[in-house]
Amino acid sequence: ETGVTQSPTHLIKTRGQQVTLRCSSQSGHNTVSWYQQALGQGPQFIFQYYREEENGRGNFPPRFSGLQFPNYSSELNVNALELDDSALDLCASGSPQGADTQYFGPGTRLTVL
Amino acid sequence: RKEVEQDPGPFNVPEGATVAFNCTYSNSASQSFFWYRQDCRKEPKLLMSVYSSGNEDGRFTAQLNRASQYISLLIRDSKLSDSATYLCVVNWAGSARQLTFGSGTQLTVLP
Numbered sequence: 448e449t450g451v452t453q454s455p456t457h458l459i460k461t462r463g464q465q466v467t468l469r470c471s472s473q474s475g476h477n478t479v480s481w482y483q484q485a486l487g488q489g490p491q492f493i494f495q496y497y498r499e500e501e502n503g504r505g506n507f508p509p510r511f512s513g514l515q516f517p518n519y520s521s522e523l524n525v526n527a528l529e530l531d532d533s534a535l536d537l538c539a540s541g542s543p544q545g546a547d548t549q550y551f552g553p554g555t556r557l558t559v560l
Numbered sequence: 561r562k563e564v565e566q567d568p569g570p571f572n573v574p575e576g577a578t579v580a581f582n583c584t585y586s587n588s589a590s591q592s593f594f595w596y597r598q599d600c601r602k603e604p605k606l607l608m609s610v611y612s613s614g615n616e617d618g619r620f621t622a623q624l625n626r627a628s629q630y631i632s633l634l635i636r637d638s639k640l641s642d643s644a645t646y647l648c649v650v651n652w653a654g655s656a657r658q659l660t661f662g663s664g665t666q667l668t669v670l671p
Contacts, residue, residue, distance in 0.1 A: 478593050480659075482659075482661075486666075487663070488663050489564075489649075489661030489662050490604065490647075490659075490661050491661070492658045492660065493660060495658065503658050506657065511657055533641070534602075537604070539588045539659075546630055548594075548606060548609070548613050549606075549659060550606070551603040551604050551605070552603060553602065553603050554602075555599075
């Protein structure tokens with residue numbers, strides 16, 4: 448196993464609501480990235496955090512925001528949920544020495560009704 | 561045009577067959593290349609990195625052609641347990657470890 452954990456595993460929300468997803472990185476990893484994977488697609492990069500600062504962002508609107516805490520755990524917050532936000536939300540952590548290798552958590556399956 | 565393109569398949573092959581997946585990427589500044597494996601409703605898991613000289617890990621061989629911006633994965637002697645979606649992944653230079661994924665190629669190995 449990767450040592451990356453996420454909660455909750457499943458979540459059902461309605462359009463317009465807000466959601467917070469959590470990720471605990473593998474010990475020793477100081478970067479965390481979030482990805483969204485729609486059904487039948489590959490994961491799409493949302494953003495990355497390094498030392499509690501956003502360090503790169505993909506093509507996602509500002510209603511997607513995040514936090515990284517001193518213990519390297521992280522949150523993904525999504526406001527004003529839309530139906531198209533239904534997806535598997537994945538976090539991935541990486542080590543300073545690991546170059547580009549990232550290790551994924553099991554994901555949170557978000558359903559927006 | 562997608563940044564990373566893969567044949568979506570599905571590929572249905574008998575046990576013991578050899579199967580090859582191909583992938584092309586559009587950004588010539590790409591610097592790192594990977595194949596990830598994803599089982600149904602699970603997270604992607606790193607299968608192998610891909611190096612310019614080509615590399616092999618057991619039954620799996622990966623090749624990279626930078627000039628053609630082309631990556632391949634060869635699986636020999638397919639096992640039932642190889643059934644999964646295989647994701648071609650690229651990291652651009654200076655992109656802070658932002659991985660760009662293809663849509664994946666679905667493989668089913670049949671008994």
